[in-house]
Amino acid sequence: MTSQQTVLARLRGARKAYGKVQALDGLDLALHGGELLALLGPNGAGKTTAIGLLLGLVRADAGTVELFGQDPQRIQARRGIGVMLQDAALPATLRVGELIRLTASYYPSPRSLQESAQLAGVADLLQRPYGKLSGGQQRRVQFALALCGRPRLLFLDEPSVGMDVQARQKLWVAIRHLVAEGNSVVLTTHYLEEAEALADRVCVMARGKAISEGSVDELRARVSLKRVRCSTRLDAEAVRAWPEVVEARMDGERLWMSSGRVEALLRRLLDADAGVSALEVQAAGLAEAFTELTRDADEAVAEQREAA
Numbered sequence: 001m002t003s004q005q006t007v008l009a010r011l012r013g014a015r016k017a018y019g020k021v022q023a024l025d026g027l028d029l030a031l032h033g034g035e036l037l038a039l040l041g042p043n044g045a046g047k048t049t050a051i052g053l054l055l056g057l058v059r060a061d062a063g064t065v066e067l068f069g070q071d072p073q074r075i076q077a078r079r080g081i082g083v084m085l086q087d088a089a090l091p092a093t094l095r096v097g098e099l100i101r102l103t104a105s106y107y108p109s110p111r112s113l114q115e116s117a118q119l120a121g122v123a124d125l126l127q128r129p130y131g132k133l134s135g136g137q138q139r140r141v142q143f144a145l146a147l148c149g150r151p152r153l154l155f156l157d158e159p160s161v162g163m164d165v166q167a168r169q170k171l172w173v174a175i176r177h178l179v180a181e182g183n184s185v186v187l188t189t190h191y192l193e194e195a196e197a198l199a200d201r202v203c204v205m206a207r208g209k210a211i212s213e214g215s216v217d218e219l220r221a222r223v224s225l226k227r228v229r230c231s232t233r234l235d236a237e238a239v240r241a242w243p244e245v246v247e248a249r250m251d252g253e254r255l256w257m258s259s260g261r262v263e264a265l266l267r268r269l270l271d272a273d274a275g276v277s278a279l280e281v282q283a284a285g286l287a288e289a290f291t292e293l294t295r296d297a298d299e300a301v302a303e304q305r306e307a308a
């Protein structure tokens with residue numbers, strides 16, 4: 001069996017309610033060795049709850065949860081993971097180097113302080129007290145803490161929030177390095193370009209369920225949307241009313257549209273303006289695929305409600 005086929009973590013039919021809110025509604029999810037799985041979904045979709053179950057921080061009401069084939073609350077399972085959550089409360093007075101050393105000491109074969117600091121881009125912060133760092137610097141330190149134990153599996157919950165563009169690029173390089181070393185990563189993000197840049201597999205969640213799963217290319221292909229861009233005298237507002245158009249806006253001097261019926265749209269466009277130029281048609285990006293998939297899920301729920 002190749003490492004890609006090994007299942008490192010799995011949720012089967014996982015359900016979790018907080019009072020009347022069904023945060024997870026029968027979620028199935030498997031994470032394989034050596035892959036980066038991106039969990040995407042609108043606010044409240046259940047991504048953080050799913051990670052909480054896999055980390056043993058939250059107990060499922062029903063279904064099974066496995067981390068390295070064990071209950072996630074077992075210490076042996078926990079020693080194989082590194083975690084970067086959204087709300088990390090760390091002692092403000094400890095210096096960054098001390099925090100990394102302390103965290104690394106919980107693991108059987110951690111990275112050296114220098115290696116962890118280098119990978120996470122915090123080598124120049126080691127002597128600084130954690131509480132005196134900027135938000136973006138603190139996020140980088142949290143990333144260092146997630147990777148310092150040389151875990152086989154990293155959970156990164158919205159890791160690049162608060163980072164500037166340069167820090168985010170460095171984070172991506174480091175994440176790619178970790179995956180190239182053979183480690184696995186579960187990443188939640190609202191930055192679709194982050195998933196597009198890093199993910200081997202994407203799971204789109206909505207209302208506590210996985211509504212679509214596959215590679216970025218597969219998800220893109222699963223929705224029929226295409227992007228059309230052109231120079232035209234027509235304006236976005238008029239075009240938005242056409243039945244073939246899902247979205248329309250100006251992108252600089254050019255008109256940008258997305259459509260599920262691109263041939264019909266092109267016919268209408270050329271009829272309406274014979275002077276159309278610089279015409280480009282492209283497959284949809286992950287952003288459009290995501291909008292389309294989550295809208296389909298919302299419409300299905302609305303239809304079920306109407307039928308009930």
Ligand SMILES: Nc1ncnc2c1ncn2[C@@H]1O[C@H](COP(=O)(O)OP(=O)(O)OP(=O)(O)O)[C@@H](O)[C@H]1O
Binds near residue numbers: 018022044049
């Ligand atoms: N501790 C809690 N108590 C009550 N409700 C909760 C709790 N944690 C999560 N929820 C609810 O469960 C649902 C799923 O939340 P969750 O944080 O898992 O979503 P998410 O996909 O991570 O959202 P976001 O993208 O905003 O981080 C939401 O409706 C949320 O309000």
